[in-house]
Amino acid sequence: MTSIQADIPADHRTDGRAGSLLEGNGLWKAYRRGWWPQRRTLQVLKGADVTLRPGEIVGLVGENGSGKSTLMKTLVGDLQPDRGTVERTPSFGYCPQTPVLYERLSCNEHLDLFGVAYDLDPAALSISRQRLYDELDFARFADTRVEELSGGTRSKLNLALAMIHDPDLLLLDEPYAGFDWDTYQRFWDLTAARRSAGSSLLIISHFIADEERFDRIYDLVDGVTEQR
Amino acid sequence: MNTLLFSRRWLADYCRRPLNVVLLVAVPVIFVTLSAGSLAEFADLLGGTTDLGVVEAATAGWAASVLAGVAGFFHVAGTRDADRRLAGAGGGAVQVVASRMGSTLTLALLASAGALAALRVRTDVADAPRVIGATVVFAVIYAGFGVVVAAFVRSEMNGSLIIVFTWIFDVFFGPAMGGTATAIRFFPLHFPTLVVTDVASGHSGPLGDLGLAVAWAAVSVAAAVVALGVTTGVRRSAAKGSPAQLRWLAGLRSASQQLRRMPVMWILIIGLPVAFISTSIAITPDDPIPVELAEGGVRSLQILSMIDVHGAIMVPITVAFLGSLAGLFVILDSAEADRRLSLTDYRPADILTFRMVVIAAAATVATLVSIAVTAVSFSPENWSLFIAANLMVALTYATIGVMVGPILGRLGGLYVLLVLPFIDIGLAQNPMFDAAPPSWARLLPGHGSVRVMTDAAFTAGFDETGAALAAVAWLFALGVAAAVAFRRVTSPT
Numbered sequence: 202m203t204s205i206q207a208d209i210p211a212d213h214r215t216d217g218r219a220g221s222l223l224e225g226n227g228l229w230k231a232y233r234r235g236w237w238p239q240r241r242t243l244q245v246l247k248g249a250d251v252t253l254r255p256g257e258i259v260g261l262v263g264e265n266g267s268g269k270s271t272l273m274k275t276l277v278g279d280l281q282p283d284r285g286t287v288e289r290t291p292s293f294g295y296c297p298q299t300p301v302l303y304e305r306l307s308c309n310e311h312l313d314l315f316g317v318a319y320d321l322d323p324a325a326l327s328i329s330r331q332r333l334y335d336e337l338d339f340a341r342f343a344d345t346r347v348e349e350l351s352g353g354t355r356s357k358l359n360l361a362l363a364m365i366h367d368p369d370l371l372l373l374d375e376p377y378a379g380f381d382w383d384t385y386q387r388f389w390d391l392t393a394a395r396r397s398a399g400s401s402l403l404i405i406s407h408f409i410a411d412e413e414r415f416d417r418i419y420d421l422v423d424g425v426t427e428q429r
Numbered sequence: 430m431n432t433l434l435f436s437r438r439w440l441a442d443y444c445r446r447p448l449n450v451v452l453l454v455a456v457p458v459i460f461v462t463l464s465a466g467s468l469a470e471f472a473d474l475l476g477g478t479t480d481l482g483v484v485e486a487a488t489a490g491w492a493a494s495v496l497a498g499v500a501g502f503f504h505v506a507g508t509r510d511a512d513r514r515l516a517g518a519g520g521g522a523v524q525v526v527a528s529r530m531g532s533t534l535t536l537a538l539l540a541s542a543g544a545l546a547a548l549r550v551r552t553d554v555a556d557a558p559r560v561i562g563a564t565v566v567f568a569v570i571y572a573g574f575g576v577v578v579a580a581f582v583r584s585e586m587n588g589s590l591i592i593v594f595t596w597i598f599d600v601f602f603g604p605a606m607g608g609t610a611t612a613i614r615f616f617p618l619h620f621p622t623l624v625v626t627d628v629a630s631g632h633s634g635p636l637g638d639l640g641l642a643v644a645w646a647a648v649s650v651a652a653a654v655v656a657l658g659v660t661t662g663v664r665r666s667a668a669k670g671s672p673a674q675l676r677w678l679a680g681l682r683s684a685s686q687q688l689r690r691m692p693v694m695w696i697l698i699i700g701l702p703v704a705f706i707s708t709s710i711a712i713t714p715d716d717p718i719p720v721e722l723a724e725g726g727v728r729s730l731q732i733l734s735m736i737d738v739h740g741a742i743m744v745p746i747t748v749a750f751l752g753s754l755a756g757l758f759v760i761l762d763s764a765e766a767d768r769r770l771s772l773t774d775y776r777p778a779d780i781l782t783f784r785m786v787v788i789a790a791a792a793t794v795a796t797l798v799s800i801a802v803t804a805v806s807f808s809p810e811n812w813s814l815f816i817a818a819n820l821m822v823a824l825t826y827a828t829i830g831v832m833v834g835p836i837l838g839r840l841g842g843l844y845v846l847l848v849l850p851f852i853d854i855g856l857a858q859n860p861m862f863d864a865a866p867p868s869w870a871r872l873l874p875g876h877g878s879v880r881v882m883t884d885a886a887f888t889a890g891f892d893e894t895g896a897a898l899a900a901v902a903w904l905f906a907l908g909v910a911a912a913v914a915f916r917r918v919t920s921p922t
Contacts (some may be wrong), residue, residue, distance in 0.1 A: 289918060300771040304762070305690035306683060317679035318773035320672045346690070362769075410821040 203257070222370045222401045223253040223293075225276050228285035229424075230268070245271045247424030248285070253370065253401040258392060258414065261405045263421035268296050269405045272421060273374045276403070293370040294363035298405070300355040304348040308339065308358050311347070312365055319366035326365070333361040336391050337384065353379045360388070364395075371395065386401040389414060431573050435515075435528030440535060443504055447777040452496060453539060456890045457547035460492040461485075465551055472573035477607035482552070483626040484605055486560045489541075489548040490567035490625055491600050494618060496540035498592040501533050501575025501653070506588055508578070509660045516661050522789065526657040528647035530576075533653065537572035541565045556627070563625035570617045571596065580656035587737060604628065614805055617645050634804045635812045645727030680775060684783035687763060688791060698751055698791060702799040706743045710806050713739040723884060723892035730864055733887060741815075741886040742806035744799045745822040745879055751795035752788075752823035756830020757842045759788050760915065768919045777919040781912060788831065792823035807886075812886035820886035821900050826850055828904060829874065831911040835918045854879060874903045 230246040245268040250395060253259055263269045274280040276287055277295040301351070316326035334340035336356040342350060347358070356379040363371060377388050392402055392414075403416075414420065419426040443449055469484035478484050505512075512529065516522035534622070541564045545554075550734040554560050573591055582588040599618040605626050613619055614632065620642040623630050633641050688694070718735045721728055763784070771777050796819050809815035829849065833842045856862060857870035858879035870876055877893075877900030884893045 237794045278921055279768065279772065295772055296767075297769065301765050303683070303687055310683060310686060314679050314683045315770070315773060317676050318770060318775050320676070320774060352829045 202319055216367065221252050221254050221288075223251065223276060223285045223287075223289045223372075225249065225251040225272070226285055228272065228275055228287070229283045230271055230280060231283055232274055242372060245424060246275065246282070246285075249421065249424060251276060251419060251426060252404065253403055255369070255399050255401055256396055257416045258396050258402045258404065260411065260415035260418040261403060261421060261426075262407070262418060267421045268424055269421055270374055272426075273298075273372055273403070273405060277372050285304045290369050292366070292368045293372060294366065294368040295371040296360050296363035296371070296376045298374040300347075300359035302347045302355060302358060302362075305346055307344050307346050308350075308354075308361075309343045311358060311362060315362045316365050329365055329367060332366060336387060338387065353381060353384065356380060357384065364391075367395075367400075369400055371400060373402060373404045375405050375407065432524045432528045432531065433679045435607060436531040436535070438531060439504065439508075439532035439720060442508070443500070443532070443536065446503075449500065449601060452499065453543055455650060455837045456496050457489075457492050457540075457543040458482055459545055461488045461547035462493075462551045464488070465548070465920050471605050473732060475607040478605045478628065478805045480627050482555060483645060485552055486554060486556075487546040487563075487605050487622055489560065490564045490618070491596075492547070493537070493541040493544040493564050494571035494599075495538040495593065495596045496544070498571035498575040498596060500536040501572040502579045502588045503585070504533055504536060505529065505576050505579035505657065505660070506583065508587060509583075512657075512661045514850065522658070522661045525661050526654060529657055529661075530650070530654055533572050533576055534569065534650075538565065538569040540572075541568045544568075559627070563621050563642070566621050566624075569622070569646040570621065570649045573646070573651075573653035573752050576653035577649075577656045580670075586707065586797065596878060598671075599662050604630070617649070620645060623693050632733040632805050632808075634801075634808060648803045652675050669894060676774065677779070680783040680785060684763075684787045685790070688759060688787040691758065691762070692820040694755060694791065697754065698795045701751060701796055702795070702802045706740070706799060706802045707805075708802070709737060709743045718861065719864045720860040720883065720887065722888055724867050726892060731887070735861070736808050737887075738860055739868050740803045741809065741882065742854075742861060742879075744796075744803050744819050745858075745875065745882055746854045747799045748792065748796045748819055748823035749826040749854045749875060750847070751799075752792040752825070752827035752832035753850060754843075755791040755795070756827040756832075756911075757834045757846055758830075759784055759791070760831050760834040760841070760918075763841050766819070766829065771878065771919040777916055778912070780919060781915045785831070785911075785917075789824060793829040796820045796823045809886040810884040810889045810890070814891060815882060818882035818885055818900075821904065822854065822875055822882070825874050825878060825900070825904050825907060828907040828911045832907060832914045835914040850875070874907065876902060877901075 215241050228246050228249045229244075231242050231244045234243065249268075249272050251261070261269055261272065271280065271340070273295075275282050277293070277395070278287065279295070286349060306314070309330070312330045313326065316329065321329065331340075337360065337404065339354050339357045342354050347355060350358070356376070358375045360373070363373065377385050380388060392404075395402065418429045465485040465488040466481070468488055471480040473479050473481065508529075511781040512525050516525045541561075545564055546560060548560070549552060572591070574595070577593050578588050582591065589631050600606070600614045602610070602613050603616065603618055603622050604613070605622050614630075620630065620633065620638050623638045624642050630638050636644060696700050709905045713736045716735045717732045718738055719730045720733050720738060767780050767784075770780055796816070800816060800819060826846075830842070830846055833845055837845060838843075853873040853875040857873055858875050860883060866876065877898070880896035881893045881900065882890060
């Protein structure tokens with residue numbers, strides 16, 4: 202069965218299930234590798250469900266290789282589920298686990314490109330760009346090309362690209378890998394501010410210490426999500 | 430208004446340095462009035478131009494060029510930071526650049542006037558319009574060169590040395606002094622010197638010696654404007670348009686920025702044709718070789734010079750390699766990030782279009798460079814068709830690069846793209862091996878374009894309509910296949 206993906210217009214939000222910003226239901230995903238007769242299938246998701254309502258910070262945890270990134274990519278539309286449906290608001294930002302960036306573009310050029318891609322006008326783009334530079338403290342690298350950036354600054358840019366258009370829904374795959382302690386604290390301040398403004402965040406995390414920061418946590422075990 | 434005011438200030442600033450004024454007077458007097466005769470005799474001794482009068486006339490251009498070059502350099506080198514500050518303080522970067530360029534060109538005209546006056550003191554000028562025009566071209570070329578050097582070299586000593594040594598090579602190894610090496614054809618004063626001495630180069634292509642001399646001046650001014658823009662901090666003003674137009678502009682700008690920052694690609698695009706084509710032509714014996722050509726609807730074997738045939742066929746071989754590498758590297762270099770970008774409001778088709786535009790630009794530059802290198806020793810019968818056919822080869826193979834990259838990856842794609850153009854253009858379609866391509870060669874993507882190229886290279890008429898249509902069909906089919914392959918990279922799997 203093919204999945205049906207439909208987007209929920211932002212102004213259709215209401216309380217409860219119908220008002221969710223993201224709904225993934227019964228998601229199945231398998232990777233098929235190799236050629237016949239040695240073709241192998243690795244079943245990763247076996248009916249995972251995820252729901253995010255406005256103003257929530259939700260964690261997604263699981264062991265290495267449990268399928269967290271696969272589930273995240275399925276939710277953002279980077280992977281097609283084998284079964285199940287995903288519905289999400291069109292106003293979303295995605296931060297992949299490994300910084301996915303253009304090596305030869307500078308931070309400014311990245312933010313400009315993605316800002317325009319999200320239809321920000323020049324004034325709004327300029328304000329948003331400066332705000333992210335300040336919040337994540339990397340304005341001094343504005344004109345530096347990605348190929349010359351440290352791992353930590355790449356991670357900051359990677360995160361900033363997901364937030365440049367101030368979306369209603371943020372899907373972040375281990376966004377703070379590579380952050381120093383100060384930036385890590387800034388990150389959580391930033392997520393709290395976004396939640397206060399009504400945005401929702403789904404964050405893949407390894408840190409048990411972060412538990413108190415989440416409103417809810419999903420455990421991904423054997424391809425199925427279990428809410429704590 | 431500001432531009433004129435600024436220009437006047439720059440000129441005043443320049444003239445208040447006593448050394449500049451001394452040079453403006455001393456160089457023409459020493460180089461033209463006092464030394465022109467000796468230089469003319471020196472040229473005769475070296476086996477260069479024997480007409481002493483025209484060499485004396487050329488000395489005015491030489492004096493004007495070195496003066497203008499040094500003036501352009503000092504005019505900009507010492508004022509870069511102040512110009513940037515003025516632009517930032519509300520002077521307007523565009524106005525600062527325009528005024529700086531205006532005053533530089535005024536200095537070039539002053540240098541020309543001084544040199545021509547010195548020449549007039551020494552001797553009567555036989556062909557005044559030619560000498561005056563050429564002298565101004567000499568000066569403008571070096572004025573632009575001086576500005577470009579100033580944009581990159583801060584040290585006054587180093588900048589002066591670069592300009593003066595380039596000029597020495599340009600003048601004393603140039604055609605008036607008997608210089609015949611192929612390399613000197615690429616020096617800025619090569620064609621202006623031929624114009625002022627009224628000697629036909631025989632290697633100037635469709636533009637002619639005068640056209641190339643003027644083109645050198647235009648390129649020099651354009652390069653100087655770009656260099657001044659960089660040093661003054663001209664920023665692109667915010668683009669205006671609908672959101673969709675802005676998205677297109679941003680996407681294209683981003684793609685072209687990435688291509689510009691691939692130095693290895695540019696080294697290959699410029700360096701490979703120079704090394705590959707020049708060497709191939711140099712080692713080819715001047716023997717006769719039969720080639721099947723169509724003329725007036727009749728196909729027949731014609732005996733051509735092997736050097737000419739090799740010069741012609743090396744262009745599509747080179748551009749096929751370079752086009753395919755441009756396609757492969759541009760697509761794979763950005764594949765992952767393009768996939769992320771396709772999660773925004775950009776559609777995969779938009780992103781593919783941006784990539785294809787810059788790949789086509791790279792393929793076009795590779796084609797023009799390759800043709801320029803070949804043109805040093807070979808002139809096709811039909812220039813426009815020759816250029817179009819080679820461009821077709823470059824675009825066809827660029828599209829193959831785009832298609833192969835996502836399927837085979839970087840290394841696999843690289844090996845395939847090193848072999849395929851060699852088999853297709855280098856062996857199957859190559860008239861050096863067979864007067865007419867073998868029947869199996871018709872099945873390969875380069876067949877149609879190379880037939881058109883051969884027709885344009887050696888016949889005045891056009892008799893390869895079928896081949897041209899086949900080339901277009903190949904390009905279309907490969908374009909569709911490349912779009913499907915790219916879609917695989919950027920779409921959910």
